[in-house]
Amino acid sequence: MFSDFLGMLALNVAPDSAATASNACFTWTRTLAPGATGNDVTQLQIRVSGWVDTGETLDVDGIYGPATAAAVRRFKAGYGLQNTTGTAGPETFALIYSLQDDDCTPAHFSYAEFTGGCGQTGFSGGAVPAATVRQNLLLVMWQLEALRHKLGDRPIVVTSGFRSVSCNRQVGGAPDSLHLYGRAADLGLSSRPTQCQLWRTARTCGFKELLGPGYPGHDDHVHVGNRETQFWRAPSC
Structure with a gap:
């Protein structure tokens, strides 16, 4: 599953024993391990x-349960860290800081990529408040x-992100589309990986909704989204 991991990152930081580094977006102030609870755990979970x-x-x-510990182990192994325990300390946080911008978005993606289409300039007019869309x-x-890194750090192009109700109607989206909530993205043909590479690897990235080649209306992109139950379809892959 992790044979395609490239771009390993060497970090000259202390072992995962106590949190010391800081960041403009969010700063962890303690080492996190199974049993921990709080907003700092939530912030970690988003990133892994x-x-x-x-x-x-x-x-x-x-x-911070067993699933979070497992995700932390995979995250650290994926970037070549030597300490691959399920505990998150300064080495883990330093890696996260190196991967994110000051608004907490990962370095290779931005909110602006998800507002395009139908003349939209923000995140209003959807099924939930703009602040919820951003989260x-x-x-x-x-x-x-994570998907980008697992594919060898090859660029991924987002062709559709958030849609207002009117925009979703204009493009013929489903009335209950995840795009209305900011919980989905469409990945275009100009992405460096192939559609099937995107779809197959996305199965390891936590998405419950995955639609690709061979599924009606999805021969020109791969759709990824976060829903309650799993729905994966890409007959051509």
Whole structure:
């Protein structure tokens, strides 16, 4: 599953024993291990949400349980860290800081990529408040960052992110589309990986909704999203 991991990152930081580094977006002030709870656990879960096993989804609930520990282990191994325990300390946080911008988005994705289409300039007019859309998109972006890295750090192009109700209607989206909530993204043909590479690898990134080639209306993109129950379809893959 992790044979395609490239771009390993060497970090000259202390072992995962106590949190010391800081960051403009969010600063962890303690080492996190199974049993920990709180907003700092939630922030960690968002950033490792794409490092699950095939078909799994990490609950972003602020509770550091076995699934979070497993995701942390995969995250650290995926970037070549020597300490691959399920504990998150300064080495883990330094890696996260190196991967994110000051608004908490991962370095290779931005909110601006998810506002395009229908003349939209923000996140209003959807099924939930704009602040909720932004939070939902942050999770999607970190899952996409994991997908990008697992594919050898090859660029991924987002062709559709958030849609207002009117925009969704204009493009013929489903009335209950995850795009209305900021919980989905469409990945275009100009992405460096092939559609089937995107779809197959996305199965290890925590997405419950995956649609690709061969599924009606999806021969020109791969759709990834976060829903309650699993729905994967790509007959041509």
